[in-house]
Amino acid sequence: MSVQQIHSFAAGQWLAPGAGARQIASAITGEVIATAGNDALDVQAMLGFARDTGGPALRQMTFHQRAKMLKALATHLHQNRQAMYDLSFDTGATQADNLIDIDGGIGTMFVIASKGRREMPDGHVYLDGGVEQLGRTGQFLGQHICTPLQGVAVHINAFNFPVWGMLEKLAPTLLAGVPAIVKPATASCYVTEACVRLMLESGLLPEGALQLVTGGLGDMLDHLGCQDVVSFTGSADTALKLRSNRLLMERSVRFVAEQDSLNASILGPDSVPGTPEFDLFVKEVCREMTAKAGQKCTAIRRVIAPAERTGDLIEALSARLGKTVIGDPRNEATRMGALVSDAQRRDVLEKAAILGQEATRVFGDPDAFEVQGADAEKGAFLPPMLFHCADPDSALRVHDTEAFGPVSTVLGYRDLDHAVALANRGEGSLVASVITHDPEVARHVAIGSGAYHGRIYINDRVSMKESTGHGSPLPHMVHGGPGRAGGGEELGGVRGVMHYMQRTAIQGSPDMLSAIGNRWVPGATEIPAPAHPFTRRFGELQIGETLHTEPREVTLEDIEHFAEFTGDTFYAHMDEEAAARNPFFPGRVAHGYLLLSFAAGQFVMPDEGPVLANTGLDGLRFMQPVVPGDRVKVRLTVKAKTGRTEEYGEVRWHVTLTNQDDAQVAEYELLTMNAY
Structure with missing residues (x-):
């Protein structure tokens, strides 16, 4: 097998791997399939290229022109997505996983493009809120406007979604009129590189609007200023290290983070065995454990159920998980592929061992499981592993340790207040869910737990046919969470665009506000x-x-x-x-x-x-x-x-x-x- 050279795209040129390049192994076979990284990248030239060439070109376009560009890019990617599918299998992803990542990313770009056309003006200034009368006669007014930052957005993405993770940040950034430098995780950067090549080769992007670093960023963050943005997805440890950069703090560089999240799902007290809600809960938990081999920032890590039903639940989950076919993700019969790398496999096992100090593994033995069509010894395979914590109140590590793989822990609750308290013990998550047919249960959880979670997903027999699932961030809604989850927000329609714009209060006469906003204000000429x-x-x-x-x-x-x-x-x-x-x-x-x-x-x-x-x-x-x-x-x-x-x-x-x-x-x- 030939080893692919994964290039970076810097200051208008494709650059091959160089000093400091790393080898990338297939998650399926363990064989080296690519090398990536080049420590000799001229980061200041890249930043200058983005700020001096990409930025002005994007800002010259109106919001609608940029939205049309995004739609055309999404259409081009959709028409050529098979090439990305073919590469993505080596990350351990099944075809169902590819649909989440690749088609999901393209779909997100389509939605952001549509939001730009429908909710933003065909101009260069976005009006935020209504006009405020600041004087007695209406001749002195105020209006908040948003204009593009005049710097660059540096996107640092995780390994688990090499396409969606890039496009969900890139779409609102480009719609805002800001150029981006994308740095994917090295383990899966070959899929991201293919996506970037497709976009650049389409000829739809202005020069300088998009650059790619497949490897380390070097000292790029040290050269950012008040007009720049860092948007990060990854571990809390890495986020803390990046946030703590003295120059970033000194220059007030915007930093958006999505990091570790011990998401919880609550089985409502009304959702007893035999109800549609109980069956739905089992399906949701198993899907979140096995999709992308559990390598999802939104996956269910803590399964919170009435204490008297944990036995029934563990039995039902074990039966369903037992039907999961683990193997070569290229095979249609495979339902769960490999983790992205052997290093990630080892990390999950280490975290599972920590969970094992407070919980008992009730399903899944990492030393004895069957793999179809692949060598379990060479690939980064693991079985789904379900734990049960009998004493969640005294437990600590169950609430602060994320095994980023096919691992979840069942916790029993006494009453609904106890369930809410357990969900909040995660100290901030991207998403919590409650499966219930009782609106009062849903209301109780939303009020008691909303402050700790970026999204609360509620499902029952009424919405189950249309719902997209606990683990699916949607471009229309905010994706992010407080506390441990990083405190950042992404997506949310036009809200996501605002991260890359400056909100400014404009004060003046009606004529002045009309001219700036290209929107007639009462009292103007x-x-x-x-x-x-x-x-x-x-x-x-x-x-x-x-x-x-x-x-x-x-x-x-x-x-x-x-x-x-x-x-x-x-x-x-x-x-x-x-x-x-x-x-x-x-x-x-x-x-x-x-x-x-x-x-x-x-x-x-x-x-x-x-x-x-x-x-x-x-x-x-x-x-x-x-x-x-x-x-x-x-x-x-x-x-x-x-x-x-x-x-x-x-x-x-x-x-x-x-x-x-x-x-x-x-x-x-x-x-x-x-x-x-």
């Missing part, structure tokens, strides 16, 4: 519409373009007709005496929705034109009642524009209704789709 706005195409409309309508009188006959026609005969519209007794009304008043209908009649252009559809309204408020005889007029202003497809874009209109005294009676934002 209005641009007289050169023609009716509904006759103007998406590309012709200007932010701030405004139409003022003629007033329309609201009569008692209008109110009564609307009530009869719609069936809305609420007393405030129909009974003068009853309405007068209401503290909000002087007497009979017009329906709010009648006013909206009149407003549409005042500004809508009836002829066929570039307005294709009214897709809704946001922020509707009624400020003052309208009584018969009032005269209502409308101001319609282009507030914001967002491209959606090549054929049309979304226009957000700011609409205000005022009466004959110029008092504002209603306000909302109208959304339409307009042709280009």
Whole structure:
């Protein structure tokens, strides 16, 4: 077998392994399959290339352009993922594991791209929150904005997910407009290198947007500053060592960490044998023990169940684990492959021995188990190992030692408060779960345990068919956790993008805020519409373009007709005496929705034109009642524009209704789709 040379991509060049290169062995056979690492990398040149070339190119693009780039990258990776599958088997991963890592990473990139198009502007400034009125008349305002950091993101990733671990960090980083230097764990870096090659060869990325280090970073962290970010996934010991870098602390370099996590799953007291929840719990635990051979940061390490049911649970778990086929991950029949390396296998055995000081192994013998299609002596194989701790209250190591492999420990609880206390003994985790059909049990766990966990996963017979599982971080939701888990947060949709942007408070006049955010702010200068706005195409409309309508009188006959026609005969519209007794009304008043209908009649252009559809309204408020005889007029202003497809874009209109005294009676934002 030829030994593959795993290159780094530094300052625009692919560099072969050099001084300090390490050998990488197949997890299946133990044979050396690759070498990686080069201590001669010019880290300052790499940082300069990212900051001076990649950063400006990315920041020149809008959020939507970067989102389209991510979607195209994800599409390209999806079309070429077989090459990554073929390599990934040597990490010990089965095809099911590959779907989690490779397809999961690509799917994450698709979601972040979609979030960028739907939830971020087609511009260079992200508005965070609403406008704050800081002065009495509304001429001095405040607004929080987010802009890309002007440095580089250094991503240090773990061995267990060589593709997902990279893409879940890379997607929000690139969407923010920040270049990245990716450093995968050496043990599986050959899969990451293949993914990076695919992205770079696609021609979709600006020069300098992505670089790769397959080996050590050298002194790169010593050269980072306040515009840079370090995002780390790995052990708590390594995270502490990196965090403690004096220069990182001195320069306030952002540091995002996802580290050790003794995740727990609680079997609800209602989930007795014979219920769908009990069977689901057994399935979830076994899946988390065997997927990726238990090498998941979100895997269930502590199985917390009612003390009186631990025997039934251990019996059910043992029966299911006993059906797990361990072997060559390339074989379709294999359900659990090898650990990533023999070093990792030894580490798991050492940690299992520590657990064995406080718990009894009730399933899985690492000295006697069967491996299908591979040599157990040469590969990094282990069986699933289940422990039982009879006294979880006095135990210490069960709550602070993570055997990062197919290892879990069953703990019995007396009551639900005890279960919550045991889950919290982990001092912070990425995820805790509770399997219950009782909403009160779920509420009790969420309130009692939420502060200790980044995610709480609840499942039962209702959601089980759609749920993605205890161990599946989703790009829509925050991934991270407090305390032992590192205190960091990743993903969470647009929240994940914010790690690579600076939140800045902008203060000034409405015109200043409108110009900076490219979004019209009430009080800013209005641009007289050169023609009716509904006759103007998406590309012709200007932010701030405004139409003022003629007033329309609201009569008692209008109110009564609307009530009869719609069936809305609420007393405030129909009974003068009853309405007068209401503290909000002087007497009979017009329906709010009648006013909206009149407003549409005042500004809508009836002829066929570039307005294709009214897709809704946001922020509707009624400020003052309208009584018969009032005269209502409308101001319609282009507030914001967002491209959606090549054929049309979304226009957000700011609409205000005022009466004959110029008092504002209603306000909302109208959304339409307009042709280009």
